Amino acid sequence: MNLTLRVWRQAGPDAPGRFETYQAADISPDSSFLEMLDLVNEGLIEQGEEPIEFMHDCREGICGTCGIMINGQAHGPASQTATCQLHMRTFSDGDELVLEPWRASGFPVLKDLVVDRSAFDHIVEAGGYVTVDTGSAPDANLIPIPKDTADLAMDAAACIGCGACVAACPNGAAQLFTSAKIAHLNSLPQGQAERYQRTESMVDVMEEYFGSCTNMGECEAACPKGISIDFIAMMNKDYRKAKFQNRRSA
Amino acid sequence: MATKVSDGPGAATRRAPFVVELYRSALGKKYVMAITGIVFMGYVLAHMLGNLKLYQGAEEFNEYAEFLRQLLYPILPESATLNILRLVLLLSLVGHVVAAAQLTAMNRKARPERYQGKRDYVVADFAARTMRWTGVIVLLFLVYHLADLTWGWVNPAPEGASVYDKVIASFSVPAISAFYLAANLALGVHLYHGVWSLFQSMGWNNRRFNHWRRTLAIGFTVVVVGGNLSFPIAVLTGIID
Numbered sequence: 001m002n003l004t005l006r007v008w009r010q011a012g013p014d015a016p017g018r019f020e021t022y023q024a025a026d027i028s029p030d031s032s033f034l035e036m037l038d039l040v041n042e043g044l045i046e047q048g049e050e051p052i053e054f055m056h057d058c059r060e061g062i063c064g065t066c067g068i069m070i071n072g073q074a075h076g077p078a079s080q081t082a083t084c085q086l087h088m089r090t091f092s093d094g095d096e097l098v099l100e101p102w103r104a105s106g107f108p109v110l111k112d113l114v115v116d117r118s119a120f121d122h123i124v125e126a127g128g129y130v131t132v133d134t135g136s137a138p139d140a141n142l143i144p145i146p147k148d149t150a151d152l153a154m155d156a157a158a159c160i161g162c163g164a165c166v167a168a169c170p171n172g173a174a175q176l177f178t179s180a181k182i183a184h185l186n187s188l189p190q191g192q193a194e195r196y197q198r199t200e201s202m203v204d205v206m207e208e209y210f211g212s213c214t215n216m217g218e219c220e221a222a223c224p225k226g227i228s229i230d231f232i233a234m235m236n237k238d239y240r241k242a243k244f245q246n247r248r249s250a
Numbered sequence: 251m252a253t254k255v256s257d258g259p260g261a262a263t264r265r266a267p268f269v270v271e272l273y274r275s276a277l278g279k280k281y282v283m284a285i286t287g288i289v290f291m292g293y294v295l296a297h298m299l300g301n302l303k304l305y306q307g308a309e310e311f312n313e314y315a316e317f318l319r320q321l322l323y324p325i326l327p328e329s330a331t332l333n334i335l336r337l338v339l340l341l342s343l344v345g346h347v348v349a350a351a352q353l354t355a356m357n358r359k360a361r362p363e364r365y366q367g368k369r370d371y372v373v374a375d376f377a378a379r380t381m382r383w384t385g386v387i388v389l390l391f392l393v394y395h396l397a398d399l400t401w402g403w404v405n406p407a408p409e410g411a412s413v414y415d416k417v418i419a420s421f422s423v424p425a426i427s428a429f430y431l432a433a434n435l436a437l438g439v440h441l442y443h444g445v446w447s448l449f450q451s452m453g454w455n456n457r458r459f460n461h462w463r464r465t466l467a468i469g470f471t472v473v474v475v476g477g478n479l480s481f482p483i484a485v486l487t488g489i490i491d
Binding site: 008017069077079104106117118170173200201203206208209210211213214215217220221222229230232233234235236239240244246 | 253259272359361362372378449450455
């Protein structure tokens with residue numbers, strides 16, 4: 001396959017960026033998107049040019065490190081697929097691909113296609129944990145959890161924090177990420193102690209960095225893990241209760 | 251370091267009443283959008299149903315207009331109930347518009363640099379992406395509608411005409427009818443997303459009824475907008491005169 005790439009190149013956080021055009025020649029349809037970029041980069045290095053900087057780690061769709069806006073869609077056109085799991089057979093010979101970094105004020109561009117996602121870490125720091133007793137480890141399965149509850153929590157916990165939801169959202173909102181992190185703990189017995197404090201703190205930090213939800217569902221469609229926007233409604237409900245409960249205990 | 255959009259609702263040091271605390275957050279503002287939206291849903295439905303009396307003739311319609319003034323009379327003074335309802339609608343309008351403006355400003359800040367390439371939306375439909383536009387169109391229409399039929403400033407009927415005659419006089423002008431039709435289509439697009447969306451904002455989510463939300467939004471929109479569209483069309487085609 002031969003493809004034309006229009007890639008966002010930006011030397012640093014404050015440097016102006018622009019699209020540069022590159023040719024990706026003799027690409028195997030069975031290669032992954034990132035392998036294709038590796039090949040293009042090898043060519044650039046041979047010519048003495050700066051390679052295209054992009055994020056990647058596990059390359060098996062479970063770490064959440066990779067993420068590129070490909071032809072106007074977060075992680076490209078394949079549904080429930082992270083950029084690293086996207087294969088070149090998704091495209092056709094001769095296609096032009098436009099590659100851009102995630103764009104949001106909470107995700108400043110560091111270089112080329114790399115963004116700083118530490119705003120997500122700040123949201124998790126605000127309440128994405130449970131407190132446990134120290135001392136000897138408790139017996140396994142000491143707390144009975146219904147299958148439905150475990151499944152629901154697992155659906156939320158599937159979030160890999162890649163940021164595609166923010167990237168895809170027309171408002172640059174992080175509702176899907178935050179609600180998944182909240183629902184993962186709020187639906188389990190272990191998460192009940194801090195349930196409302198967690199919800200309040202995590203939402204408040206989220207709103208420091210990101211926009212507001214208008215229920216378009218673009219995040220759900222972009223999510224490589226297929227996280228449901230049902231979790232956003234759950235978060236909204238718990239946030240309302242959190243505000244009300246804190247008022248009563250004040 | 252990520253740029254902050256705001257200091258967030260947690261930055262306030264003093265604890266305010268529950269409603270104020272909630273409103274400080276964007277999530278709380280969405281509650282305001284949803285609750286005021288429900289108020290408007292009740293209003294546009296009642297408004298459309300009441301206007302169906304146009305088809306029963308001038309006498310029935312004018313009687314209905316008078317009845318609205320007599321609501322709960324003589325428990326309350328004449329027009330008191332109507333004015334209380336108007337106040338509720340006015341406050342809802344202020345809440346809906348102010349919250350929308352604040353949320354829009356926040357969302358603009360959250361993506362200071364737009365995507366330079368073309369976006370390819372997967373599920374965000376026309377209605378969802380044009381809420382701000384359809385909202386503004388409906389708001390402008392509302393001002394005209396009040397000036398036309400409530401205050402009578404721009405109504406083509408002679409001074410002292412009955413409510414029924416005013417409606418007929420307005421809708422007999424094709425340009426005015428066209429504006430009413432266009433504005434109601436905008437209202438329909440707004441309702442199509444708004445009625446569905448409010449369930450998410452209110453946190454009303456249950457797998458037993460989730461699949462009914464879209465059906466409800468479509469049904470409600472078709473009933474309200476269908477009724478509203480029929481009035482100018484009926485006048486223009488001479489079904490009512």
